[in-house]
Ligand code: HEM
């Protein structure tokens with residue numbers, strides 16, 4: 074890999090949400106947390122953005138009445154800023170699952186700023202590392218470190234930038250909108266996150282309500298919802314495509330995250346612009362991207378062929394089935410059975426053992442005679458004989474279940490398999506034919 | 512099979528619902544239905560019992576008011592007579608899935624008579640033939656002849672008794688309750704079906720209501736409900752154990768038939784006293800039998816081990832999966848690919864073909880270079896080379912989906928597989944080593 078392809082977590086553009094990083098000084102995460110230094114481990118900027126601000130919003134809400142126009146606008150702006158993250162940060166920039174013209178990019182850069190979850194550049198870099206190193210120590214929000222860690226812990230506590238896996242972000246450094254947003258991130262956040270909703274609600278004379286509800290509390294809800302992609306989506310639901318890692322599919326996560334809840338699919342097919350592939354699944358981010366395409370604002374929507382998707386599903390089902398199969402008793406494998414001479418088999422039956430030979434295998438049916446659904450007489454008529462034909466349609470064409478049951482009764486294999494009867498007849502008819510006993 | 516084990520469909524005890532059968536005279540079913548003889552093809556006795564009687568009940572219902580005591584009693588008697596068929600005829604006598612003492616047998620013989628669906632002996636013989644010859648011409652109510660036929664057609668139209676498969680009913684002929692009920696069947700039907708409910712409703716002075724609602728109309732509902740086992744249960748639902756024949760599992764059928772709706776299971780494990788194996792599935796017949804056991808009235812409840820049941824399920828899932836797998840494109844099988852010399856492979860790449868060798872197989876990635884989620888540069892770096900290590904973790908540990916995708920791009924195999932590189936190095940180092948070109 075050539076050097077310029079790779080961005081270290083902290084790059085020349087600097088990181089807004091973490092202090093400039095000097096690789097020569099030991100990082101705070103290298104020292105254990107103690108009573109006296111714990112506050113140095115906390116990322117106080119993030120704490121104030123993720124916990125402090127919403128708290129202040131909750132308190133203000135006691136005094137600021139909620140007007141219906143403001144409520145409606147807050148919900149709409151919630152969706153817009155949420156889509157900034159899911160359709161913008163995530164599916165456009167982190168995964169390049171489609172392409173967008175500058176107007177849509179600028180829109181995303183603005184509304185995604187209003188969601189207050191870090192710049193496109195910072196977010197996408199971490200997210201690419203998350204995909205590339207899922208569940209490992211290089212995964213910035215590995216769920217293996219606990220559900221709470223993957224939800225907000227990784228932001229609340231300072232992280233050693235060296236730990237996060239390295240990924241290629243040359244494409245992002247070449248994207249003017251990304252670079253511009255990263256450079257002016259604080260201004261974008263304050264304007265799109267707080268000033269814009271405040272001013273907008275002023276249209277119906279409710280600037281304070283706009284600030285509290287469409288600003289602060291809306292930020293809180295968008296943040297918590299999208300954080301669920303890192304926590305809930307790696308913890309709750311099914312794994313139809315791959316169960317080696319943590320990502321899971323669940324409709325509840327999808328409902329909370331604007332459609333990002335089909336996360337097992339997404340980790341397996343990250344460059345697909347869809348997260349939900351069925352029309353009846355909830356994926357408004359997909360619907361939005363699709364609409365943008367119809368409007369000419371997005372293009373090159375990438376999609377894995379359904380053949381590839383179904384192959385993944387078949388392989389995972391096969392794996393599950395093999396695991397299930399291994400827990401069941403399929404009878405002693407043929408190669409672990411003792412070899413019995415045909416005459417010994419007949420002798421043992423004459424001495425009272427209840428043995429039946431079917432397809433070259435000797436079965437002990439002692440415990441089954443009374444339970445035989447076809448009656449005692451029927452099964453008795455096969456004792457000490459080659460019952461292959463009787464069992465397979467000669468008398469009754471036994472079900473698959475009967476064949477399975479039979480295999481659990483195996484006690485030996487006849488030397489020479491079921492050809493033994495033919496050998497014997499041949500012997501009787503032509504005394505010259507010999508077979509070797511070893 | 513010894514002769515006395517087998518009962519011909521019409522036996523010495525005679526058949527109540529079909530005229531005494533003379534095997535020497537041609538049967539009516541041997542002549543085609545015409546305008547002039549169609550009425551001879553109809554089984555008028557059955558028509559009057561299954562269609563005529565209920566119709567008369569519906570008409571009477573216009574004049575006879577329904578009192579709540581009678582309604583309650585009709586419902587309870589509906590369940591009792593229904594259980595006579597499901598727990599008695601079906602699971603006790605036809606399948607011997609458990610054993611019952613004389614008191615319970617007498618109770619069943621009585622209430623099952625009140626359901627008016629033929630004697631235990633006649634019903635069980637047909638039902639055993641239905642299981643043994645499911646979906647064939649020997650199946651008395653094969654759904655292959657149409658849903659309506661399997662529901663009532665087989666009773667409405669006369670049947671050639673020779674057609675129905677022969678089965679062993681020696682056990683039924685040895686059962687005193689069965690023989691007694693068969694001999695006195697008409698009396699039992701009239702008493703249990705009509706007289707008893709009429710008299711019972713007399714307790715609250717509503718004999719007429721008892722006759723119409725708890726008698727005639729209740730008979731109609733019980734008949735239609737249990738007929739669904741032959742029609743609906745072979746037509747609607749899933750096939751988790753075996754899809755070669757028609758039986759199916761569906762909760763709707765179970766709700767209608769007192770739990771007989773898990774019919775795919777039942778045909779695979781007919782001697783299991785349960786039809787539903789999960790506690791949350793609706794199988795009141797099973798619950799009734801279980802309660803009878805607790806009361807000491809039933810014993811020897813037979814149950815397939817869950818190991819046997821799960822094996823059937825695994826095999827059916829495997830079959831489905833194999834069918835699905837066969838519809839997908841897994842790439843050209845290796846043995847159908849042309850063999851390419853390593854030097855030819857390198858030459859072709861130098862002449863502009865976009866080929867990558869991974870694990871001894873040559874892949875044409877021309878159409879994929881621009882779509883590669885890892886970027887154009889990455890995949891280009893593997894062109895004309897052995898990219899096995901790069902692809903499998905050297906640069907990036909590709910997902911299962913990436914491996915699948917790769918296999919669809921196969922165009923050839925390298926002679927000597929991936930050992931070719933090692934051969935070449937050996938050659939360079941030691942000019943004596945030779946490999947054969949054919
Ligand atoms: C050797 C081990 C045997 C096993 C494990 C076995 C198992 C079974 C099972 C599970 C059934 C129920 C229907 C089904 O699932 O197919 C059945 C039915 C039957 N079996 Fe067997 N069977 C054995 C041997 C035999 C033999 C040797 C005969 C005949 C010579 C025989 C004759 C029948 C008949 C006639 C039925 C049908 C009963 C009916 O539905 O009328 N079975 N057997």
Ligand code: HEM
Nearest residue numbers: 867884885889890892893898901906907909910913916917
């Ligand atoms: C030869 C055919 C190739 C195919 C079909 C292929 C396919 C893919 C696919 C589907 C992905 C998305 C992630 C995943 O599903 O694992 C991916 C990612 C990647 N591929 Fe390839 N690849 C090929 C060759 C290569 C080669 C030769 C290299 C390197 C020399 C390479 C390097 C990468 C890297 C680094 C990523 C990670 C992108 C990221 O998430 O940052 N690929 N590839």
Ligand SMILES: [Fe+2]
Nearest residue numbers: 302303320336
């Ligand atoms: Fe994830």
Ligand SMILES: [Fe+2]
Nearest residue numbers: 200204339343
């Ligand atoms: Fe992602």
Ligand SMILES: [Fe+2]
Nearest residue numbers: 740741758774
């Ligand atoms: Fe059936």
Ligand SMILES: [Fe+2]
Nearest residue numbers: 638642777781
């Ligand atoms: Fe049955």
